[in-house]
Amino acid sequence: MSASENNREIRYNPQAIEAKWQGLWDREKTFRATEDPHREKFYCLVMFPYPSGRIHMGHVRNYAIGDVIARHQRMLGKNVLNPMGWDAFGMPAENAARKQNSHPGTWTYANIAHMRQELKSMGLAYDWERELATCDSDYARWEQVLFLKLFTKGLIYRKNSLVNWDPVDATVLANEQVIDGRGWRSGALVERRELSQWFMRITAYADELLDGLDHLPDWPATVRTMQNHWIGRSHGLEFSFALEGLAETLPVYTTRPDTLMGVTFCSIAAEHPLARKVAGNNPDAALFIRECQKSGTSEEAMERLEKKGFDTGFKAIHPLTGEKIPVYIANFVLMSYGTGAVMAVPAHDQRDFEFARAHQLPIRVVIQPPGQPLEGATLREAWTGPGIMVNSLSFDDLDNETCKVRIIETFTKRGLGSQRTHYRLRDWGISRQRYWGNPIPMIHCPQCGIVPVPEADLPVQLPEQVDLNVQGNPLDHLATFTDVSCPQCHAPARRETDTMDTFMESSWYFLRYCCRDFQDGPLDGVRVNHWMPVDQYIGGIEHAVLHLLYARFFHKALRDEGLVTTDEPFRRLLTQGMVRKDTLSCPNHGWRYPKEVIDKGDGWVCGACHQPIVVGRNEKMSKSKNNVVDPAELIQGYGADTARMFMLFAAPPQQDLEWNDAGVDGAWRFLNRLWRMVQEVLPWLDGVVAATATPDAAELRVLRTKTHETIDKVGRDLERFQFNTAIAAVMELVNAGTRWLAENPLQDAGQPALAVLRELVESAIILLHPLVPHITEELWQSLGHARQLCHQPWPKTDPQALVRGEITIVIQVNGKLRTKINVPTDISQADLESAARNNTTVQSQLQGKTVVKVIVVPGRLVNIVAK
């Protein structure tokens, strides 16, 4: 013992300790997962990162949380799969390559190599043998195979849809590349343009995706609600207006058939066929439509537009009254929802109300709320609530909900229309006009039409030699890529140049992790079905709708292909909040780094121009705002354990986390306190076995109770992901131990005391291990354990130790706290009440009053109500 004691570091040295244990985990492949039918499996998944170059605090938070869960489940005896990989296709690589005149792949793989080292320095318990990058030709190949399967199934098709078009760069822009309606590079005003694109038929699964939310009780309610609204299932009436003097009709869909008699005009989208027809012989209409198209494609941009309309001159004929009503082209009507045309009811729809006022159109009230008669001429805003029908022919005096049903019945009976279900959800556009993505394995043949690339020819590889500094999709300019012969008729044909949305890759990466080395197909059913579903998925709340909905859909589509057996891919979901930090800005120099400002005591000034610095709100850490903290620096300075500790302690995972340098110091100091306490007791614990029963001495009893209360609390807190309170509980335990040590000299401590002490110290170490794995392994080893702590089972509470002899009861008079009393745990309600009544403080409060009522909550409080 003495030799190793001499060699042991007395001071906490995270750099040395962390390198030691990380090396060991790597060499021994401690966290390699193997399928084992005899053990309960646990699939822990964190959202894989985009390899942008360096890990950021959001990653650190995400992966620290995932690692705690994985390590905790491991200690609970589960066979844990905890993989990691790279979401490696995407625009940033293309942009970086263009800037540096290199290849996106070179940039991407260099980033992966760097970030892998950064992740390893965090001490994460991954099975690195399952690592994959979605741009690996292997992964891309199997994704193309899946694409063709789904295409054959009819789940992938082509149709026209709108894109953001930069007329100067002649390229499609992502919504994030549209800044204030202009292209980010050219500065040109962005236009909406129609393009033929590939789509996935997610709407075929809309009902199942919606109804399936009810079977995901362990998903945050907020995510389920958001997906529910996103899918937006509604039931309503679909019917067609006849158009005066025209053969064609105008189909509309409404969820408010009850307001039918209040229709005073119709509005159609700028892309509506009827709008095009008008534009054909009316230059003003064409101009208006072009104006409408001078906006981006994002729903937000469309909705925020100033509401504008153009009278087509056409008259629609009301199906029940025969009344002729004008048809407007409106810039706020979406072609992608319903039929692209709406019946407008200004009295009962706010948007229609505003439009009607702007265009002097009649407003006809057909629903009267009880007790406050409305009139179209004096209406201040649309009435969207319930009421009684008026001005509605035979439907008058019905309540509007009944009227809805009646009108649908009437339309159905007369063959005018029918009840229809609509969804806000649109089919998933998967085409991207970009180079750095997975090629869509299709060929356009002038004779045969669209022909899939034969599976034997997969994968379609991205050409290495590429000029990214061209207009539009670089692949369009590469004849070596595009010029092929048709697989069916062998005539000259053209290869599809669209690449896939990167959400495709993230829709099945968790399946490929299960069988990373499988070479006979995309998925090895046996292994995939062994590990699936993911038991715990952890990632940013920003993925609440898109990624999580697409992955659910893709999984169901693969299920129907017989490739997986579970209905849902992710059993439990934890969405973590953002990492934020104060922003510092200077009137002359914009966003400043903390090191670029000077502390004047009463505030900061800019280091360059000495103007006062404006301290902004906490904002999401972002490079553009210079408020990022580099995790690598933090880990180098304090070690991974401190970094993890701070991230987990500063806020519960679901909440946003505010970065605070002083808080990091606090985490660092606690780990040092723990380290010192163990160093202090170490020489005395040699040969001492941890207590298994509670000794008689009162102060030891209290100490052991504290130990087991902590075991109990930490276990429950980890189950509900309250890492911050779990840490607080261990802090309390360590504080209790330290206090005991200060009051009780170790040389006087007997065996029972040392046994309780060892149990306390070891419990603190075990409980903290999933959170701070390196320091706890080191301390565990120094306590004389040969077996690694990560193989140690999670501790169990001793029910005997949890029993307290006395409890504190709160005494209230009229609901206000007056005093507290200590009573035996097993006191009867009657004794408790009289103890409370006889208390001197209570007596003085009750003077001159009559007790009306006494409420006794056993184990908690007594409330005496007096007048």
Place this chain on the structure above:
RNA sequence: GCGAAAGUGGCGGAAUUGGUAGACGCCCUGGACUUAGGAUCCAGUGCCUUCGGGUGUGGGGGUUCGAGUCCCCCCUUUCGCACCA
């Protein structure tokens, strides 16, 4: 615009089921100690106070013996909105 959340001391947060508001940590104040360390240890720390107590969880109202927690209205902030990932 639509959708989803969140507001508690000087700060981050705790209060698990309607039952002690402020656990734990940071900051700050005072003290001790020194092998000067990224020190450490001890005490104090919501606000007001005539030291009895009063008051307090964004604001206003309500339910209840009792409300941070439940209900209604309002204010503020953040996130998502289909080609960022």
